[in-house]
Amino acid sequence: MKSSKVIHALYTDDDVLLNAVKKLRAAKHAIEEVYTPFPVHGLDKVMGLEPTRIAITSFMYGCVGLCVAILMMNYIMIQDWPQDIGGKPSFSYLENMPAFVPIMFEMTVFFAAHLMVITFYLRSRMWPFKNAENPDARTTDDHFLIAVSVGEDEKELKKLLTETGAVEMHLVEQEASH
Amino acid sequence: MYIFTNRLKLIAISLVVLGAAGWTYSYVTSKKSLEEIKIMLAEEDSHHGPVADVESHAPAEQMHAEETHSEAHVTAETHGDEHAEHVLHQTHNRPYAALYVAAFFFMMISLGVLAFYAVQYAAQAGWSVVLHRVMEAITAYLLPGALIVLIIALWAGDHLFIWMDEEVVAHDALIQAKTGWLNKTGFLVRGLIFIGGWSAYRFLSRRYSIAQDNADDAKNFKRNFRLSAGFLVFYLYTESMMSWDWIMSVDPHWFSTLFGWYVFASMFVSGITVIALLTLYLKSKGHLELVNDSHLHDLAKFMFGISIFWTYLWFSQFMLIWYSNIPEEVTYFVTRLADYKLPFLGMVVLNFVFPLLLLMNSDYKRVPWFVVMTGVVILFGHYIDVFNMIMPATVGDRWGLGLSEISAVLLFLGLFLFIVQQALTKAPLLAKGNPFVKESEYYHY
Numbered sequence: 001m002k003s004s005k006v007i008h009a010l011y012t013d014d015d016v017l018l019n020a021v022k023k024l025r026a027a028k029h030a031i032e033e034v035y036t037p038f039p040v041h042g043l044d045k046v047m048g049l050e051p052t053r054i055a056i057t058s059f060m061y062g063c064v065g066l067c068v069a070i071l072m073m074n075y076i077m078i079q080d081w082p083q084d085i086g087g088k089p090s091f092s093y094l095e096n097m098p099a100f101v102p103i104m105f106e107m108t109v110f111f112a113a114h115l116m117v118i119t120f121y122l123r124s125r126m127w128p129f130k131n132a133e134n135p136d137a138r139t140t141d142d143h144f145l146i147a148v149s150v151g152e153d154e155k156e157l158k159k160l161l162t163e164t165g166a167v168e169m170h171l172v173e174q175e176a177s178h
Numbered sequence: 179m180y181i182f183t184n185r186l187k188l189i190a191i192s193l194v195v196l197g198a199a200g201w202t203y204s205y206v207t208s209k210k211s212l213e214e215i216k217i218m219l220a221e222e223d224s225h226h227g228p229v230a231d232v233e234s235h236a237p238a239e240q241m242h243a244e245e246t247h248s249e250a251h252v253t254a255e256t257h258g259d260e261h262a263e264h265v266l267h268q269t270h271n272r273p274y275a276a277l278y279v280a281a282f283f284f285m286m287i288s289l290g291v292l293a294f295y296a297v298q299y300a301a302q303a304g305w306s307v308v309l310h311r312v313m314e315a316i317t318a319y320l321l322p323g324a325l326i327v328l329i330i331a332l333w334a335g336d337h338l339f340i341w342m343d344e345e346v347v348a349h350d351a352l353i354q355a356k357t358g359w360l361n362k363t364g365f366l367v368r369g370l371i372f373i374g375g376w377s378a379y380r381f382l383s384r385r386y387s388i389a390q391d392n393a394d395d396a397k398n399f400k401r402n403f404r405l406s407a408g409f410l411v412f413y414l415y416t417e418s419m420m421s422w423d424w425i426m427s428v429d430p431h432w433f434s435t436l437f438g439w440y441v442f443a444s445m446f447v448s449g450i451t452v453i454a455l456l457t458l459y460l461k462s463k464g465h466l467e468l469v470n471d472s473h474l475h476d477l478a479k480f481m482f483g484i485s486i487f488w489t490y491l492w493f494s495q496f497m498l499i500w501y502s503n504i505p506e507e508v509t510y511f512v513t514r515l516a517d518y519k520l521p522f523l524g525m526v527v528l529n530f531v532f533p534l535l536l537l538m539n540s541d542y543k544r545v546p547w548f549v550v551m552t553g554v555v556i557l558f559g560h561y562i563d564v565f566n567m568i569m570p571a572t573v574g575d576r577w578g579l580g581l582s583e584i585s586a587v588l589l590f591l592g593l594f595l596f597i598v599q600q601a602l603t604k605a606p607l608l609a610k611g612n613p614f615v616k617e618s619e620y621y622h623y
Contacts, residue, residue: 055540086501098497 005150006032006174007157008135009166010143014040017144020164021046024148027160032147035139054123058116065111069104135172180465180607182599190599193592200585205273208582215266216258268576273586274334275572280586281330282424283448283564284594285323286441290449291316292380293413293442299383299406304617305476308468310609311602312456314384316449318601319594321377326590328369331424332362338572341430353430360427368423372416379409390611399613417442425564428571432510434495441567443488447529448560450480451553456598458546465607471544472623478543481556485533489526514566517575521562528559561587 011017017040024031031047074093077083077100082091085099093100121127139145150157150171161169210218295313298306336343340353341360347353353360383402390398418438426437434440454477460466499507514522532555542548569577609615 059538087503098493098500101493101497 004174005154006172007148007150007154007161008170008172009146009148009161009164010136010138010168011146011165012143012167013165014144016165017146018043018046020146020161020166023160023164024146029151029157029160030149032149034147035134035136035145037140037142037144040144054116054120057119058112061115061119062108062112064115065108066104068111069100069107072107073100073103180460180602182603186599187596190592190596193588193595195592197585197587197589197592200581201273201277201589204276204580204582204585208269208273210266210269212262212266215269216262219262219265264574265576268573271337271572272576273582274330274337275568276582276586277589278327278330278334278338279561279564279568279583280590281323281327282568283561283587284319284590285327286445286560286564287448287452287594288317288320288323289376289417290442290445290447291453292320292376292449293410293417293446294449294453295383296379296406296409296413299402300410302403302614304614305473305621307609307612307614307618308466308473309453309457309477310387310612311605311607312453312460312466314387314605315598315601316452316456317380317384319597320380321373322597323590323594324369324373324376327424328366328373331369332366338568339427339430340571341427356430360430365423368419372420375409375412375416379405379412383409387609387612388605391606391609393611396613398611414442417445425567428568429510431506434499434507434510436491436495440488440491440495443484443491444560444563447481447484447488448557450477450484451556453477454481454549455553458550460602460607462546468608468619470622472621473618474546474549475540475543475623478537478549478552481549481552482533482537482543485529485537485556489530492526492529513570513574518566518570518577521566521577525559525562525566528555528562532556532559 009020011020014036017034017036021031021034021043025046025048034043034047036043070093077085077096078091078093085096088095090096134140135147136143136145146161146166148157148161154171158169291313295310295317297303298310298313331338336346340346341356342362347357358364383405386398386402386405390396390402421438421441425441426433454474457466457469457477458474461469496511499511502508533552536548536552537543565577565583612618
């Protein structure tokens with residue numbers, strides 16, 4: 001199995017980081033990952049990441065929640081134990097619908113929000129008792145880290161990284177695990 | 179500087195002329211005599227056939243019976259006469275109501291924009307500065323528009339507001355108890371105070387805004403900030419009272435405590451939609467160079483958000499009254515569900531479902547034709563909203579979207595376009611002296 005070399009370059013400012021990412025990509029270097037202590041505005045765009053699809057999942061979860069609420073209220077209030085709602089004993093879901101709208105709304109929001117968070121965790125491969133993938137603890141404080149895979153010319157890459165304002169560089173041997 | 183082209187002027191003026199002619203025609207032809215109404219009703223009966231008539235009109239008749247016409251059903255003959263007279267009044271009322279709905283709708287757009295504009299100053303919003311002149315142009319319509327509404331209301335009198343009919347008040351204990359508020363003098367004085375306050379703010383803030391263009395310091399901006407904060411307090415009170423006076427009092431027995439908010443949501447979303455449409459128009463003509471798609475995105479977000487806010491208030495008002503089912507309150511919605519089912523439920527589709535589904539996707543909010551399409555639907559939906567507030571109390575089941583309604587809309591659309599375009603030419607389209615103008619220029623999402 002071929003092992004790959006990665007350089008971890010550390011930066012101390014988000015603007016410098018953004019410029020570095022731009023330059024690295026312009027020079028056709030493959031950026032594996034960027035670790036930042038906070039979300040950096042516009043970083044996804046300069047890294048060329050695809051737009052998130054989580055909004056689509058959120059819409060679908062919302063639709064599921066709406067359906068669950070309708071079925072649930074229909075079973076509870078109409079079928080299982082028919083209720084006289086607001087002095088209008090029609091025992092029909094449709095005619096009592098205004099009373100169920102708040103529940104339909106809440107369940108839509110509940111499903112969309114919770115399932116979206118769970119989806120986000122799973123998609124980011126985060127689950128309980130998982131060890132952090134973070135290569136350097138300082139990226140949770142005040143440092144930014146770019147992981148760049150080393151191609152043909154290691155010296156050239158290091159020179160470029162220094163030019164972009166990297167304060168530290170570490171060469172890491174990495175087994176191609178993923 | 180923006181130039182109001184002759185072509186646009188011609189369009190605006192011809193809309194006014196066309197609308198005025200159409201409305202006058204419908205007004206003249208609505209002055210039918212009782213005999214004509216009886217013939218018309220007899221024809222309607224023969225068309226429907228007696229059996230079909232009973233079926234199709236059953237809920238409406240039942241409701242009328244419960245409401246005001248219980249005596250009319252004593253014998254068939256008196257029923258016929260009283261019913262014909264009732265229909266006669268409704269037929270006479272229709273052109274007044276159509277004119278009033280259209281006048282109010284365009285006034286409401288302008289007032290909604292004025293509130294939005296004041297929010298921008300009071301919140302010291304940076305993103306919207308490149309749109310300030312567009313908003314100022316739209317609010318130019320407020321003074322003439324609001325005066326027209328007030329004049330129509332007083333001129334139409336008991337055609338719209340039955341509490342202005344002394345005969346009715348004399349026999350109505352509930353309205354008698356409200357005469358302290360519901361009287362013509364009070365109506366006029368309050369109306370003038372509302373319009374005076376709004377127009378004074380509009381006049382001063384426009385003056386400071388233009389003075390700021392070439393100023394060295396931010397003095398005028400700071401003045402506008404303080405003025406806007408004060409205006410918003412005044413506005414929230416007067417807008418609410420205005421909605422009681424100019425709309426809610428057409429049903430003088432009925433009341434709803436969140437009616438002011440509900441009307442506010444309607445005017446806010448209509449106003450923001452018109453800002454978006456006018457901005458897109460000016461942009462397509464090569465003006466407003468600094469407006470980018472992030473500004474459009476934000477306007478569309480507001481259209482989306484306030485549409486949902488409107489639905490929230492519409493539903494809050496409906497659900498509480500529906501749930502408690504108190505006769506004096508629920509009659510308002512019974513009338514609408516019996517005679518106005520299509521416009522009443524249709525507007526929820528137009529004002530909620532449509533913008534919800536079309537503007538939910540983030541990318542669609544930046545696509546001009548998408549925003550224009552949704553905007554037109556939202557505006558139509560909120561016209562129907564005002565229609566639903568005024569028509570049931572004035573024309574009952576004799577409503578329609580016919581000549582009188584369409585020509586009234588054209589009339590005020592022409593007037594609105596004329597005044598707004600005229601105001602656009604009066605000042606540069608960029609408020610270049612505003613301290614936040616750079617922030618607005620570089621604004622991106």
